[in-house]
Amino acid sequence: MAFIRLGGTSSCSAQEIKKAFEKLAPALGSDLRQIISEVEQGAARLFCADRECYFVLRGETDFSGRELVIVAMAGKNAVKHTKEIHQRAKRAGYQTIRLHTLKPAAMLRMGRGLGYQPAETILRAVL
Numbered sequence: 001m002a003f004i005r006l007g008g009t010s011s012c013s014a015q016e017i018k019k020a021f022e023k024l025a026p027a028l029g030s031d032l033r034q035i036i037s038e039v040e041q042g043a044a045r046l047f048c049a050d051r052e053c054y055f056v057l058r059g060e061t062d063f064s065g066r067e068l069v070i071v072a073m074a075g076k077n078a079v080k081h082t083k084e085i086h087q088r089a090k091r092a093g094y095q096t097i098r099l100h101t102l103k104p105a106a107m108l109r110m111g112r113g114l115g116y117q118p119a120e121t122i123l124r125a126v127l
Contacts, residue, residue: 012048020046020054027072027102028056035071044071049084052076057085059094068092070099079110086114 012020021036028035035056038044044058053075060067068089073081089097098119101107108116 012046012054016048016051017046020048023054023074024056024072027074029102049075049081050077053078053081055081055085065095066093067096067098068094070097072100082111082114 021032024035025032035044038058039046039056044056047055047057049055053073055073056071058069058071060069068085070082070085075081086097099107099116104118108118
């Protein structure tokens with residue numbers, strides 16, 4: 001699985017891309033079209049890991065350094081694949097990883113050994 005170098009748009013085959021976005025759709029919710037556009041434009045990258053786990057990553061840089069963002073993840077063995085993302089991100093020079101989740105309690109349990117802590121709460125109102 002080649003990732004962290006965020007060039008290109010996807011590590012998935014053409015056939016896997018459709019399946020990946022179908023799996024990711026519930027996690028992305030109303031942002032699905034925006035994230036597909038970001039992947040198509042190369043601002044984010046879609047990954048298919050072992051044909052069981054699908055995720056979108058985006059690299060960002062701010063005053064505190066380089067941060068890898070796990071935009072969304074869906075599928076099986078999320079803990080295994082998150083550990084792999086952490087290892088590769090560290091080797092690639094990222095200082096932090098941020099993730100977005102609709103299920104923070106579950107992710108905090110799964111990510112306990114990886115050092116995740118709550119960092120922000122986002123509230124949204126549809127007008």
